[in-house]
Amino acid sequence: xxxxxNPKLNKSxxxxxxxAFNVFRVLSLLVVAILVIILGFIIINGISVISWEFLTExxxxxxxxGGILPAIVGTLVLVAGSLLFACPIGILSGIYINEYAxxxxxxxxxxxxxxxxxxxxxxxxxxxxxxxxxxxxGFGDSILAGSLTLGxxxxxxxxxxxxxxxxSIDNSFRIGSLALGATKWQTTYKVILPIAFPNIITGIIxxxxxxxxxxxxxxxxxxxxxxxxxxxxxxxxxxxxxxxLYVISTSGTNIEASRAMAYGTAFILILIVLIxxxxxxxxxxxxxRKVKMN
Amino acid sequence: xxxxESKDLNxxxxxxxALKNITMSxxxxxxxxxxxxxxxxxxxxxxxxxxxxDLIDNVRITGEVLVDGVDIYQKNILVDDxxxxxxxxxxxxxxxxxxxxxxxxYGLRVNGSKDKKLIEERVEVSxxxxxLWDEVKDKLKxxxxxxxxxxxQRLCIARALAIEPSVLLMDxxxxxxxxxxxxxxxxxxxxxxxxxxxxxxxxxxxxxxRVSDYTAFFYLGELVEFRKTKNLFTSPKDTRTQNYVTGRFx
Amino acid sequence: xxxxxxxxGERIIEGILTLSGAVTSLTVVLIVVFLFKEGLGIFSxxxxxxxxxxxxxxxxxxKQLSAKExxxxxxxxxxxxxxxxGQDAPIKTFRLDDITDYYSEEQLGKDFELLPQRLSELVSxxxxxxxxxxxxxxxxxxxxxxxxLENISAGDFLGGTEWYPTISPAVQMxxxxxxxxxxxxxxxxxxxxxxxxxxxxxxxxEIASKRVRNTMKPVIELLAGIPSVVxxxxxxxxxxxxxxxxxxxxVGETALAGSIILGIMALPTIxxxxxxxxxxTPRAMKEASLALGATKWQTIYKVVIPYSISxxxxxxxxxxxxxxxxxxxxxxxTGNASVIPTTFLEPVRTIPATIAAELGxxxxxxxxxxxxxxxxxxxxxxTLIINVSVDLVSAKKKENR
Numbered sequence: 001x002x003x004x005x006n007p008k009l010n011k012s013x014x015x016x017x018x019x020a021f022n023v024f025r026v027l028s029l030l031v032v033a034i035l036v037i038i039l040g041f042i043i044i045n046g047i048s049v050i051s052w053e054f055l056t057e058x059x060x061x062x063x064x065x066g067g068i069l070p071a072i073v074g075t076l077v078l079v080a081g082s083l084l085f086a087c088p089i090g091i092l093s094g095i096y097i098n099e100y101a102x103x104x105x106x107x108x109x110x111x112x113x114x115x116x117x118x119x120x121x122x123x124x125x126x127x128x129x130x131x132x133x134x135x136x137x138g139f140g141d142s143i144l145a146g147s148l149t150l151g152x153x154x155x156x157x158x159x160x161x162x163x164x165x166x167x168s169i170d171n172s173f174r175i176g177s178l179a180l181g182a183t184k185w186q187t188t189y190k191v192i193l194p195i196a197f198p199n200i201i202t203g204i205i206x207x208x209x210x211x212x213x214x215x216x217x218x219x220x221x222x223x224x225x226x227x228x229x230x231x232x233x234x235x236x237x238x239x240x241x242x243x244x245l246y247v248i249s250t251s252g253t254n255i256e257a258s259r260a261m262a263y264g265t266a267f268i269l270i271l272i273v274l275i276x277x278x279x280x281x282x283x284x285x286x287x288x289r290k291v292k293m294n
Numbered sequence: 295x296x297x298x299e300s301k302d303l304n305x306x307x308x309x310x311x312a313l314k315n316i317t318m319s320x321x322x323x324x325x326x327x328x329x330x331x332x333x334x335x336x337x338x339x340x341x342x343x344x345x346x347x348d349l350i351d352n353v354r355i356t357g358e359v360l361v362d363g364v365d366i367y368q369k370n371i372l373v374d375d376x377x378x379x380x381x382x383x384x385x386x387x388x389x390x391x392x393x394x395x396x397x398x399x400y401g402l403r404v405n406g407s408k409d410k411k412l413i414e415e416r417v418e419v420s421x422x423x424x425x426l427w428d429e430v431k432d433k434l435k436x437x438x439x440x441x442x443x444x445x446x447q448r449l450c451i452a453r454a455l456a457i458e459p460s461v462l463l464m465d466x467x468x469x470x471x472x473x474x475x476x477x478x479x480x481x482x483x484x485x486x487x488x489x490x491x492x493x494x495x496x497x498x499x500x501x502x503x504r505v506s507d508y509t510a511f512f513y514l515g516e517l518v519e520f521r522k523t524k525n526l527f528t529s530p531k532d533t534r535t536q537n538y539v540t541g542r543f544x
Numbered sequence: 545x546x547x548x549x550x551x552x553g554e555r556i557i558e559g560i561l562t563l564s565g566a567v568t569s570l571t572v573v574l575i576v577v578f579l580f581k582e583g584l585g586i587f588s589x590x591x592x593x594x595x596x597x598x599x600x601x602x603x604x605x606x607k608q609l610s611a612k613e614x615x616x617x618x619x620x621x622x623x624x625x626x627x628x629x630g631q632d633a634p635i636k637t638f639r640l641d642d643i644t645d646y647y648s649e650e651q652l653g654k655d656f657e658l659l660p661q662r663l664s665e666l667v668s669x670x671x672x673x674x675x676x677x678x679x680x681x682x683x684x685x686x687x688x689x690x691x692x693l694e695n696i697s698a699g700d701f702l703g704g705t706e707w708y709p710t711i712s713p714a715v716q717m718x719x720x721x722x723x724x725x726x727x728x729x730x731x732x733x734x735x736x737x738x739x740x741x742x743x744x745x746x747x748x749x750e751i752a753s754k755r756v757r758n759t760m761k762p763v764i765e766l767l768a769g770i771p772s773v774v775x776x777x778x779x780x781x782x783x784x785x786x787x788x789x790x791x792x793x794x795v796g797e798t799a800l801a802g803s804i805i806l807g808i809m810a811l812p813t814i815x816x817x818x819x820x821x822x823x824x825t826p827r828a829m830k831e832a833s834l835a836l837g838a839t840k841w842q843t844i845y846k847v848v849i850p851y852s853i854s855x856x857x858x859x860x861x862x863x864x865x866x867x868x869x870x871x872x873x874x875x876x877x878t879g880n881a882s883v884i885p886t887t888f889l890e891p892v893r894t895i896p897a898t899i900a901a902e903l904g905x906x907x908x909x910x911x912x913x914x915x916x917x918x919x920x921x922x923x924x925x926x927t928l929i930i931n932v933s934v935d936l937v938s939a940k941k942k943e944n945r
Contacts, residue, residue, distance in 0.1 A: 010375060013406065017841035021751055027743035031815070032760065034808055037769045038778050089564050096565035100558060112935055115570040119871025119931040120924065123896040127920040129904070131578040132889065136909070150572055158698070161569065183550070185557045206769070213674055213771020216871040216896070242773040243871070249777050250876055259781075266774050273769040281762055344835060378837030388828035390847060401836035404846065450832070456838060508706055 019239035039270065046256025046267025049260050058241060063248050064241055064257040068265055073230055074238030075272075078222065079212050081147025081234070086154040093155075093160025094200075099188050118156035120217040125153050130220040142235040146222025154211050165196035198287035202280045209276035215242040240267050296360070297322040297461060297491035298343055303357035305338060305347065311520050312338050314515045315357075322506070323484060327490045327506035327523065328474050329499060331543065334512040336495050343493070344380040345373050361461065378405055381454035381490075385466040387439035387446035389453075397438045397449055399459035405494055416456050424452035425482055444475025452483065462486065464494040468501065480505050499539060511535045574923065583918035586701065586717065589911040590693050593712035597679045598691040601671045606630040610694040612704075614714035619675060625672065638666070638675040639713075664688060674850020677711035701918065707882040707893075709902065709912040717915050719895075721882045723922065725799075726894040728885040729874060730867035731809055732803025737863055740807070741814030742856065748815070748823040750844050768812035776876030779805040784877055791889055797879030799892040805873045812865035822848055854934055858937050865930040869923065871896035895923045 027241055057067030097114075101107040129149030131214075139145040177187040223243035231238045245265040248258040296319040304408045305313035313335045320326045326335035341347045342359050345366060353370040358365050366376050378401070389397050399407075409412055419435075421427040426448040430441070438449055443494040448466060454462060464483070468476040483492060497500050502509050503523060511534075519526060519535045530536040537543060591611035592598060598614060600606060606629060609617075616622040618637050626632045643652065647662050660683035665687030667675055674691075683689075696717055704718015746763075748757050779801055781887060788796030825848045833843040849856070879891025899916050906912040 009665075010372060012406075013374070013839055013842070014372070017839045020841045020844075024743045024747040026752060027740055028747040031740060031811060032763055033743045033765075034811075035763055038775070038808075039766075041778060041782060042774065064798055066736065086563050089567050092561050092564035093567055093679050096561040100561050101565060109567060110565055112931075113572050115935065116928060117568045117572055119865055119927050120572075121871065121927055123869070123871040124575065124579070124920050124927075125923050127899065127917060128578055130573045130903070131573065131917070136578075138792055155568060164898070167835055183554050185554055209769045213769075213773065215771070215773045216900055219900055242771055243759045245777055246773050246872060246876070262777060266777050269771050269774055273766070273771065277762065277769055292916070321606060346835065349831070349834070374834075374837045374839050377835050382835040383833075384828055384832065384835075386828060388826070388832045390829065390832065391851060400833070400846070401838075404833070404836060404838035404842045453832075453836065 023286045034288070040267045042263065042270050045263040046265075046270070048268060049264030054264055059226065060228075062254055062258070063261060065148050065261075068241070068244060068261065068268070070227060070230060071239040071241045071244040071265065072268065074242040075212050077143055077183070077231060077238060078146055078150055078240060079208055079217065081143060081263065082150035082154055082211050083204065083208070085148055086158050086207075087149030090155050091159025091162050091200065094159045094166060095193075097123075097159070098163050098166040099192065114159050114194075115157050116153075118281060119196070120162070122153060122214055125149055125217040125220075125269075126219050126221065128152075128239060129217060134221055140235065141220070141222055141237050143231060143238055144234045145221055146218045146238075146240075147234075148232055149221045150211050150214060151218045153214060153217055157207045157210065158204060162200050163208070165199035165203070166192060167201070169195050202283045202287070204281065205276050205280045209273040212276075213242050215240075215246055218243060241265055241272075246270065267291075296320065297362060298493065299358075299360040299363075300339075300342065301358040301360070302512045303339075303342065303359060303430060304355065305335075305342065306354040308351070308352045312515050313342075316509060316517045317519055318324065319491060320491060322491050324490075324507040325487050325494065325505055326508045326510065328493065328495045328510050328512060329497065329502050329538070330512035331538065332497065332517075336510075336512045336523055337465055339512065340465055340493060340495050343384055343461065344377045346382070366407035374425050378457050379459055380461040380463060381459035383451050383454055383458065383465065383467045385445070386470045387443055387450050389441075389449055390411070392438065393435050394438050394449060395434040395440070396511060398456050399451050401453060405457060417452075418488070420452040420456040421449075423455050423486070424448045425430050425478065425485075426452055442475070444471050446473065447471060447479060448482065452481075455486075461491045461493070464492065466495050466497065469497065478503070511538060523538040538539070560711070571644050579917055579921045579924060581852075582914055583921040585914040586911060586918050587695055587698065589914060591696050591715050591717060591911060592693055593710070593715055594680050594907060594910055594912075596713055597677055598693070598713055599667050599677075599686070599909075601687040602687065603615060603671055604606055604630060604689065604690050605690065605915055606691075608694060610700075611696065611714040611716060614691075614693065614897075615706075615711070615716060618676070618713055626692045633672045636670060636673045638670075638673050639675075640677045640681070654867055670944075705884060707898070709906070709915055715911060717911070717916075719922065721884045721892055722895050722898050722919065724884050725878075725882070725892040726868055726896075726926075728888075728892060729799050729802040729806060729878060729894055730864050732799060732866040732888055733806035734860065734864050736803060736807030737810040737814055737867075738860055741811050741859070741863065742818060744811070745815045745819040745822060745859075746844060749819050750840070763893055765814050767808070768816075772839075772870060773807065773872045773876075775805050775809055776873035779873060779877035781937050785905060787889075793889060795879055795891060797877055797891050798889050799878060799885055800817050800888040802874045802878035802892065802894070803888065805877055806867040806870055809870060809873065810866045813866050814859045814863040817859035818856045819851070821852035821859065824855070825851045840922070853865050855942065861930055861934050861937070865927055865934075868930070869896060869927055871900050875900050895919050899923075 025090040054067045055072065056069050058069060060066035097107065097110060101110065126149065129145060133139050133145035133148050134141060173191050173195065174187055177191045218240055222237055224245055225241050227237060227239050245262055249255065249262045301317050303313055303316040316339060328340060330336050338347065343361060347353050355367060359367055361380060388493065390400060395417055398420055399413050402413050402416055402502040418427065421430060421519050427444060428443060438446060441449060468479045480501065483494065486492060493506065506523045508520065509523040509526045511518045511526065519530060519532050526535065527539055530539055604624060609628065613622065613628055617635055622628060622635065624632065624634055646666055651808055652658050652662060660681045662681045663675065663677055663681055664687045693714060701717055701719060704716065704742045706718045706719050707717040709723055724810055739842040747762060759769055781805060783801050784796035787798060787801050829847055829851060833847045874894050875897035877892065878897065880893040881891035881928055882893045899919055903916050906916055
């Protein structure tokens with residue numbers, strides 16, 4: 001107060017700040033509100049649809065009645081299949097990039113390619129999966145083709161997660177182990193990986209949410225429009241939650257009549273994402289380390 | 295008249311008691327040096343006078359801090375006004391990624407100066423005061439990062455002087471510089487003393503001896519001894535001070 | 545001996561790791577190979593509707609036509625052979641349905657077994673005819689000239705304004721409306737997402753308390769986790785009717801609906817990337833500004849934002865990338881009309897939505913199928929450009945430090 005040489009100026013300076021900060025506050029609240037509205041809308045409309053029947057029965061009457069069991073099972077199978085492919089390769093690849101690759105153009109190139117793969121639109125994965133797995137390898141529309149396509153999509157996520165987890169480990173652990181005469185792989189396997197493990201697992205759980213909601217890559221590689229039975233082999237087609245939601249909300253035989261089914265399906269999808277996120281957050285707290293998504 | 299003053303000042307970072315009951319005052323147009331081992335609270339104390347500690351979460355302060363007789367922690371104090379009045383120079387030179395001219399003009403602009411001529415004048419005067427004018431007058435439009443470390447630090451001093459503060463807080467201003475640049479900064483402090491109240495934090499006791507009129511020794515958050523610089527170094531009263539100035543720990 | 549095996553084991557492991565490291569690069573290469581191999585096929589295929597024949601009289605000097613010309617002829621926009629390099633005579637178009645104008649049912653035979661013969665006759669008899677009929681009715685000794693259509697050129701493909709991949713007699717494969725549609729919707733999305741995302745990231749990085757920040761971060765992560773088909777469903781059920789009512793439109797499925805949904809979907813990317821960028825602003829820089837009496841807001845827009853501008857532009861580019869490649873949500877809310885967009889209040893069709901909607905119906909190996917792969921190539925190149933420019937921006941940023 002007593003320092004003020006030009007009270008008017010100071011007032012306007014402060015008013016501008018208040019104005020700007022309030023704008024930011026309101027816009028940030030808006031972002032939160034958008035999420036709350038979307039989640040709230042799906043949850044409120046979807047939760048009343050959920051019943052034992054909905055979760056455990058086949059769809060009936062042009063997918064306007066009955067349950068979504070085959071879609072739930074299909075999505076679970078696809079998530080499991082894709083992670084079975086993406087996790088080992090992704091983790092090994094992450095180890096290679098962070099622990100083994102020599103510094104220089106090769107490492108830079110591999111990282112650039114991984115980034116590029118992460119940036120490839122999911123529909124392009126769908127095209128590619130169709131051309132390679134469905135046609136060239138002759139898998140047909142099948143769980144195998146769909147899982148591999150989804151696995152390729154999840155691969156960069158797993159690689160980055162592993163890389164970040166390894167990067168955050170202090171170099172002294174490596175030097176300490178090597179100094180005791182351990183080989184590079186022994187060091188990586190016995191010292192580095194156990195430390196990185198919690199972060200890697202958290203990242204993988206987050207990617208489950210991501211993979212389970214992907215639609216475009218499975219459109220032409222596995223997803224069945226209507227298939228009221230459970231798969232028996234990896235060469236079967238399956239229904240999947242996201243594709244099911246797309247079908248019954250846009251091109252079902254009776255869109256209005258299947259609305260309730262759509263809300264229920266959307267709810268289950270959201271639930272999977274919520275559980276994955278909560279679990280990841282809980283693990284973060286549990287292990288006391290930060291893992292970043294993206 | 296006392297320019298800077300604190301009464302029973304206590305500062306906590308969360309549960310950590312960082313400054314303990316500090317009562318002292320610094321006079322106008324004199325240079326006061328704060329010395330002590332790292333972590334003793336000298337920088338924290340310095341940052342109380344322009345409320346830089348506000349930026350840290352979990353800081354709690356009790357007691358009074360007065361600048362030119364005004365309690366700066368009372369509610370109706372406007373922090374940016376205070377900081378205009380109390381300039382600060384940091385440990386490492388921290389120019390903005392802007393031109394030399396814009397660095398010095400920054401404080402004027404954020405405080406509402408629009409008059410181009412006035413700004414040019416102030417920039418020139420400040421750069422002259424900081425003994426940098428002759429070295430940079432032909433390249434005012436160049437990026438500040440093209441200057442050497444010592445020049446950058448003098449630029450930061452010029453930047454602080456441009457808004458005409460009455461107090462200059464210097465937080466180890468020469469610790470990142472070579473001996474020649476350090477000598478230049480010390481010379482500058484000597485010159486500036488006529489117009490400003492200067493407080494300098496340093497871990498270099500020779501520097502404290504060379505530039506300051508008064509010296510305060512801090513240890514573990516306490517003000518141990520505060521006297522005329524000459525007396526503190528030649529006949530310390532407290533054994534801790536004696537041990538420190540004779541180099542037994544630090 | 546043991547030592548030898550030991551080293552051998554290490555070697556094998558290193559080999560496996562190297563192979564795994566190469567998987568992403570290999571995948572990118574394979575994507576390029578498969579997409580382009582299939583997609584480039586479009587330039588060597590006849591743009592005639594699946595299983596069709598176009599024929600003219602043997603005397604007709606016009607031996608070759610483009611797909612565009614064929615369409616114009618059958619739409620009766622071109623009425624005289626003169627306009628396309630023939631004699632001055634009116635064009636007489638013929639489709640199979642018109643056969644009864646020329647021959648009675650008896651002449652065609654009970655099971656149309658005489659149809660191929662009659663078609664041959666008709667074409668040889670009528671000097672100004674252009675006939676389109678299925679190739680199963682092409683007789684072995686056909687007395688007429690089968691028109692060979694010009695292959696689609698890259699210019700026709702990229703610059704063509706009509707996307708009718710299944711019309712007869714000649715398919716139209718102009719992807720300009722789809723490219724522009726994609727860019728249009730993405731532009732709208734970024735116009736919505738950038739201000740909102742920047743404001744939020746500034747709030748998170750510089751203004752919000754730690755507690756607010758720690759609650760908002762997971763919220764934004766959740767926003768990123770919601771599947772695109774759920775966004776599409778929400779858009780379809782809530783946003784589309786809302787837009788229809790608000791603007792009094794015949795349909796609510798518009799570019800605007802797509803932009804809003806895509807904007808929301810791009811938010812998490814923009815927020816987290818620019819938040820990270822702003823948080824790298826050195827504390828010393830901010831303190832210097834505040835110590836000179838600048839307010840927090842002045843410090844933000846004069847120091848923090850200029851300092852993190854490359855990170856902010858990366859955020860914007862990545863946001864656009866996300867919007868360009870998004871499929872399901874767009875497919876569900878934009879109405880998918882392949883017209884060159886002029887307003888946000890009309891339906892529009894994007895490249896990903898086109899692929900998703902049409903690939904299931906396109907016969908494999910046909911020109912339509914290949915055209916969709918070619919669209920995939922375009923999409924891939926677009927995102928590649930985006931990724932490489934992000935890489936360049938961040939490399940430049942490192943250089944500046």
